[in-house]
Amino acid sequence: MQGSFARISDTLEAMTERPTRCFLLAHQGPQDREADIGEHLDELGELTRACGMEPVGREHLRRAVIDARTFYGKGQIETVAGEARRLEAVLLLCDDELSGSQVRNIEKTTGMTCLDRTGLILAIFEQRAQSREAKAQVELARYEYELPRLKGAWTHLERQGGGVGLRGGPGETQIEVDRRMTRLRISQLKKELQHLERVRETQRQGRAPGIPRISLVGYTNAGKTSLLRALTGEGEPQDMLFATLDTTTRKAWLGWDEGAIEPRHVLVSDTVGFIRKLPHQLVAAFRSTLSEVRTADALLVVADAASPELEDQLKVVGATLHDIGCKDQPRLLILNQVDRLPRPRRLDLKRQHPAAALTCALTKEGLDDVRGWLMELIPGPPKPRELEAWELHETSEKPD
Ligand SMILES: Nc1nc2c(ncn2[C@@H]2O[C@H](COP(=O)(O)OP(=O)(O)OP(=O)(O)O)[C@@H](O)[C@H]2O)c(=O)[nH]1
Ligand SMILES: [Mg+2]
The missing domain is CATH 3.40.50.11060 (GTPase HflX, N-terminal domain)
Structure with missing residues (x-):
């Protein structure tokens, strides 16, 4: 193999x-x-x-x-x-x-x-995978990629052995062994990943109940990890495609509720980036990591506003979200890296994407808009108000 x-x-x-x-x-x-x-x-x-x-x-x-x-x-x-x-x-x-x-x-x-x-x-x-889960996911994608390619590796031996359909030729035996070993490993990895997905689900349920969960998604290198850092103080951004493979979840403070009853928070998850022609084997293998995105209460869709490929990248992200089963969650488009744009281009972008937040993760410009959107999205505790007379339950009966 x-x-x-x-x-x-x-x-x-x-x-x-x-x-x-x-x-x-x-x-x-x-x-x-x-x-x-x-x-x-x-x-x-x-x-x-x-x-x-x-x-x-x-x-x-x-x-x-x-x-x-x-x-x-x-x-x-x-x-x-x-x-x-x-x-x-x-x-x-x-x-x-x-x-x-x-x-x-x-x-x-x-x-x-x-x-x-x-x-x-x-x-x-393969180079980036760190956690047990990421390693297993990448290994599964690798075997799924290799499986249909095994046949071709031995066709020359099949031909030497007498042509298609011959049983027991040296090439065919080797193909059978390779395929069986590959399928066996694929099924072991799937079982391991199912187990890890159950663990992840349990962790998710145990995590600060009642706090909404938000996922950062988008094209690779758009600035998702930088935004996680800007919102939560944690995360290691890198100028590198696919720097992040593992999901990181951190608590972000949004602000005070009206009436300053209590501070409002969300849990923000950063995860693997998307790319044009992202291999379908990887999308399938990263099912459990991507379940974080699928089950989030809302998505922050991050794009590199300074990329000449912005619109194409947005289409890729939209299609990938659809493929992984994200359909109805509320989404905010974040056009990040606007510090790299001349002012007229910013105005153009605002016209083209009126609902988007324009941000710079490095200076935290525009993050108040993101927090404001999240605050509106998330229902808070009921606001205190004066009770009206009829609500006071005053009884006409006098105690003895
Ligand atoms: N100028 C500028 N650079 C930024 C901004 N946001 C992120 N960057 C840079 O862009 C590069 C990629 O940032 P990351 O946050 O690692 O991007 P990512 O989307 O997490 O990338 P992957 O995890 O690889 O998919 C880093 O060098 C960041 O410093 C921004 O608003 N302005
Ligand atoms: Mg990242």
Whole structure:
């Protein structure tokens, strides 16, 4: 069975004592805009750096039809591989999701290691996972990703053994063993995660009953952890894609209730970020972490207002929330990082998203709007008022 990519990359780095150099590729169909593909490759470059590697070149491969064997055109790949080798790249990273056999055919054609976008995101998650739960979730996603790819790894042996349908050939035996081992591990991991989800549910119920729970969600690197820090004083923001994998929940003070009866609080949870084409294996495996989002009383949807991809990122977040089963919770859009915007752009954004709060997590600008929204959302204790005469229950009967 194939080892994890994170280990391949570590080995390469150990051998060369410098970050693994890679060349980025993306397919551009007749309907795709040049600029969009360019932005997708920018993001792939960020993902590459997040994995500790260095992108040294990139290419859009224009093609109307996908080649079933190599995804891109064979001639295109050979040309790109020549350029990549000239730049001393050892890895080809493809922004498109490829099948196992397409990856192997590209590797055979070019003599270089090839990795698709899903494989890269899995490798980043593998590097980041800290808690037992995150590790189990990532391992499950890895096996789910590998399972359909196992077959292709051994088809050449099947063919040597006499063609499709042959039983008991050397390749087939190995496939059967690999598949059985993978399925066994998948079912063990699912059981372990079900147990961890029950533990999480019990913890959730035991956590400060009666205090509303709010989740910070949004595109990766938008500033969710920074906002957790700004609201609660805790959390370690980092300029890095997928810095946060584990859920952290902290209490945030919102303000005093009218009449200063008691302070109002919410529990705020920070969790894993979303991204375009977030591998469905990861979404499924992170079910238990994402249950925090699904069961929250309200969502703070955080976006990087200064990103040129803002609107696309918002669409990705909307679709991902829908996929994980978030439909009816109240949501506040937080356009964060407005300190990086010129004033006219801020006004434009306010016009485009009139209900949104514009914030800077670093200076805490705009956080009063967020707290105000949360205060309105959450019903507080009944306000004190003068009782009217008819409510005083004065009895006409005099005690003896
Ligand atoms: N200028 C500016 N930078 C910000 C702001 N909010 C966050 N950042 C920076 O953006 C980077 C990412 O912030 P995080 O809070 O870690 O982002 P995140 O959404 O939690 O990211 P992941 O956990 O990786 O998904 C960090 O370098 C922050 O310092 C802001 O309002 N203004
Ligand atoms: Mg974070």
